[in-house]
Amino acid sequence: PVDRSPEMQEARLKLPILAEEQVIMEAINENPIVIICGETGSGKTTQVPQFLYEAGYASSNGIVGITEPRRVAAVSMSQRVAREMNLSHREVSYQIRYEGNVTDETKIKFMTDGVLLKEIQKDFLLSRYKVIIIDEAHERSVYTDILIGLLSRVVPLREKVDARQFPVTVHFNKRTPFDDYSGECFRKVCKIHRMLPPGGILVFLTGQAEVHSLCRRLRKAFPFHKNKTEGDGDKEDTVEEISKFKKSRRKKTMTLPKIDLDSYSVMPVDEGDEDREAETDDEDVAGSDHDLDVGDGESEEGERSDSSLPLYVLPLYSLLAPEKQAKVFRPPPPGTRLCITATNVAETSLTIPGIKYVVDCGKVKKRFYDKVTGVSSFRVTWTSQASANQRAGRAGRTEPGHCYRLYSSAVFGDFEKFSPPEITRRPVEDLILQMKSLNIEKTINFPFPTPPPTDALVAAEELLIALGALQEPPKAGRLKELQKAKLSCPISPLGTVMASFPVAPRYAKMLALSRQYDCLPYTITIVSAMTVRELFEEFDRPAVSEEETEKLKGKRARVVQMRRIWAGQGASQKLGDLMVMLGAVGACEYAGCTPQFCETNGLRYKAMVEIRRLRGQLTTAVNSICPDAGLYVDPKMKPPTAAQVTYLRQIVLAGLGDHIARRIQAEELLDEKWKNAYKTPLLDDPVFIHPNSVLFKQLPEFVVYQEIVETTKMYMKGVSVIEPE
Ligand code: ADP
Numbered sequence: 001p002v003d004r005s006p007e008m009q010e011a012r013l014k015l016p017i018l019a020e021e022q023v024i025m026e027a028i029n030e031n032p033i034v035i036i037c038g039e040t041g042s043g044k045t046t047q048v049p050q051f052l053y054e055a056g057y058a059s060s061n062g063i064v065g066i067t068e069p070r071r072v073a074a075v076s077m078s079q080r081v082a083r084e085m086n087l088s089h090r091e092v093s094y095q096i097r098y099e100g101n102v103t104d105e106t107k108i109k110f111m112t113d114g115v116l117l118k119e120i121q122k123d124f125l126l127s128r129y130k131v132i133i134i135d136e137a138h139e140r141s142v143y144t145d146i147l148i149g150l151l152s153r154v155v156p157l158r159e160k161v162d163a164r165q166f167p168v169t170v171h172f173n174k175r176t177p178f179d180d181y182s183g184e185c186f187r188k189v190c191k192i193h194r195m196l197p198p199g200g201i202l203v204f205l206t207g208q209a210e211v212h213s214l215c216r217r218l219r220k221a222f223p224f225h226k227n228k229t230e231g232d233g234d235k236e237d238t239v240e241e242i243s244k245f246k247k248s249r250r251k252k253t254m255t256l257p258k259i260d261l262d263s264y265s266v267m268p269v270d271e272g273d274e275d276r277e278a279e280t281d282d283e284d285v286a287g288s289d290h291d292l293d294v295g296d297g298e299s300e301e302g303e304r305s306d307s308s309l310p311l312y313v314l315p316l317y318s319l320l321a322p323e324k325q326a327k328v329f330r331p332p333p334p335g336t337r338l339c340i341t342a343t344n345v346a347e348t349s350l351t352i353p354g355i356k357y358v359v360d361c362g363k364v365k366k367r368f369y370d371k372v373t374g375v376s377s378f379r380v381t382w383t384s385q386a387s388a389n390q391r392a393g394r395a396g397r398t399e400p401g402h403c404y405r406l407y408s409s410a411v412f413g414d415f416e417k418f419s420p421p422e423i424t425r426r427p428v429e430d431l432i433l434q435m436k437s438l439n440i441e442k443t444i445n446f447p448f449p450t451p452p453p454t455d456a457l458v459a460a461e462e463l464l465i466a467l468g469a470l471q472e473p474p475k476a477g478r479l480k481e482l483q484k485a486k487l488s489c490p491i492s493p494l495g496t497v498m499a500s501f502p503v504a505p506r507y508a509k510m511l512a513l514s515r516q517y518d519c520l521p522y523t524i525t526i527v528s529a530m531t532v533r534e535l536f537e538e539f540d541r542p543a544v545s546e547e548e549t550e551k552l553k554g555k556r557a558r559v560v561q562m563r564r565i566w567a568g569q570g571a572s573q574k575l576g577d578l579m580v581m582l583g584a585v586g587a588c589e590y591a592g593c594t595p596q597f598c599e600t601n602g603l604r605y606k607a608m609v610e611i612r613r614l615r616g617q618l619t620t621a622v623n624s625i626c627p628d629a630g631l632y633v634d635p636k637m638k639p640p641t642a643a644q645v646t647y648l649r650q651i652v653l654a655g656l657g658d659h660i661a662r663r664i665q666a667e668e669l670l671d672e673k674w675k676n677a678y679k680t681p682l683l684d685d686p687v688f689i690h691p692n693s694v695l696f697k698q699l700p701e702f703v704v705y706q707e708i709v710e711t712t713k714m715y716m717k718g719v720s721v722i723e724p725e
């Protein structure tokens with residue numbers, strides 16, 4: 001309890017923020033990150049730390065930290081808050097670069113952002129703090145920006161440390177399935193659903209197609225019919241269903257192994273104990289499975305439909321429409337068990353209530369980039385121990401739970417401890433440009449929490465030099481010196497402009513070049529669409545029923561037709577897939593960017609909303625650099641003229657100058673594998689125009705592409721035509 005003086009109390013009550021205390025504290029209790037906006041003088045700086053203190057956020061095992069961009073604010077605010085709370089400077093303290101009055105008793109600590117930045121370097125998890133308040137974050141001071149970036153990494157790591165409230169018993173498979181982990185997931189879910197007490201099941205798979213296919217198999221095995229025609233009323237029906245569900249369960253349910261609530265770990269309790277206690281099968285011989293209830297997944301027995309045990313199966317992955325994602329948070333229909341088949345998104349980003357069982361295939365799909373060529377591909381690999389433990393933890397959010405790992409503990413032991421951070425796996429040109437604009441020139445010396453590989457740094461600097469964002473190093477000198485010089489090039493005036501756009505440097509360059517011929521609105525739209533990616537709904541998934549097969553066929557045909565329309569006529573067509581993006585966004589905005597329009601035309605609504613937001617943001621950024629541009633986001637944007645299209649193609653080429661490809665001519669065709677293929681300067685192997693491209697059939701002689709993605713072949717996406725002058 002805080003013992004405030006009556007005068008203080010009275011002054012406090014006049015502050016508008018006091019009326020919001022409950023709302024603010026609820027938001028803070030329920031979210032890892034909260035942004036508070038309010039008028040100057042409304043009481044944010046002085047009162048929020050007190051709210052937190054009174055709610056128990058400041059104790060001996062964690063204090064409240066507040067950063068200020070200015071020293072004077074750190075000092076004076078600590079004094080003011082101490083006075084308001086009637087506490088000494090030993091408890092409400094400050095720390096600025098060279099001085100401070102922090103003690104062991106400090107509960108609230110004001111400091112400059114630079115001080116916290118230094119502390120992060122020593123204690124990355126900031127374990128001393130229960131809460132960090134970044135005051136004046138909107139000022140975007142350099143240190144505050146870097147802090148926000150770092151904290152965005154710290155927050156999920158801290159969650160890992162203390163989010164799991166209940167013990168989770170981990171069961172390993174004795175054997176690791178060689179290949180068919182999806183089938184293994186199916187069999188495991190069947191067993192859990194038939195034999196174990198109520199509680200939601202969360203399955204981790206690697207991708208959208210797998211998720212849908214498992215959903216389909218499970219729905220077939222344990223059908224759940226939403227609209228029952230039998231029965232008199234909903235209510236009776238439900239009661240009956242519940243008792244039926246319970247009865248069917250009582251017969252078969254096994255007792256779970258006892259969990260010791262005081263001592264648990266995510267390491268194996270007793271390897272394979274489920275095989276003894278909960279099941280009777282023996283998985284020693286691959287495929288042999290004597291459990292009478294659950295046959296081998298491929299056999300008739302396993303797929304046998306059992307409608308007495310309805311399972312409410314839902315998919316979950318990041319590209320799924322938000323309203324479908326939202327379904328997982330609602331309780332399942334009465335009498336059913338919830339089963340969510342998900343990708344990695346369920347590992348950290350989302351918390352699903354009521355999950356008691358986790359089934360983990362142990363794999364993850366990730367995008368890999370070739371450091372030299374930038375070609376990306378998605379690969380399925382074993383996940384890390386940290387991420388497997390994170391997955392297991394999802395079973396213990398509301399009560400003690402169980403995690404079934406479909407691989408052996410020996411295999412788990414060989415997992416890497418942590419997944420390598422993203423910065424080590426992707427191109428870093430955007431990051432390097434931002435650092436250069438902060439005048440961090442020798443990027444190789446920067447104390448990254450994990451430094452990117454040196455070749456990625458070199459590739460980034462080389463690209464930025466080629467784009468004109470960095471000043472070119474002097475040509476003279478030996479190779480080694482040149483290499484060194486390259487890693488410390490200062491930013492150029494063009495680079496400074498580019499750094500102010502929140503998009504990849506290639507796209508920023510396009511924006512910086514677009515002032516002429518009123519091309520900016522078009523470039524902004526194209527760049528937004530290229531940045532958001534995946535505008536189009538994928539209809540490649542296998543259909544559940546014949547009815548759906550027809551529906552999907554119809555949708556696919558519609559998308560092909562719309563793409564052709566959006567690609568335009570005459571000159572526009574040369575802009576290829578970028579014209580399709582421009583046309584799609586234009587048409588969608590013209591129609592008011594509604595979910596219905598997107599649904600009918602095969603566009604992803606979520607992507608279109610993001611594009612709209614990014615267009616707004618880029619328009620504001622351009623206006624603030626050249627106020628006379630007077631740009632606004634026009635929902636009724638006219639298609640570009642022929643002259644504008646020509647200029648836009650030059651702009652695109654300026655940003656993607658190294659992403660060019662030449663079609664292989666008939667006389668060069670030495671090997672069948674080069675049929676319809678293109679040659680790029682960087683790659684020895686053939687690349688192809690993606691079948692979804694509007695230029696797929698046309699095969700122009702020279703093209704420029706947004707990116708190459710490797711699947712069964714190397715495919716160019718976002719293709720437009722180049723014509724030799
Ligand atoms: P905000 O952070 O929302 O701009 P503050 O918490 O800094 O608001 O200030 C809330 C109110 O407390 C202000 O209206 C101001 O008058 C009063 N206040 C802040 N610091 C002092 C101080 N050192 N002495 C007297 N009053 C102060």
Ligand code: MG
Pocket residue numbers: 041044045046135
């Ligand atoms: Mg303030």
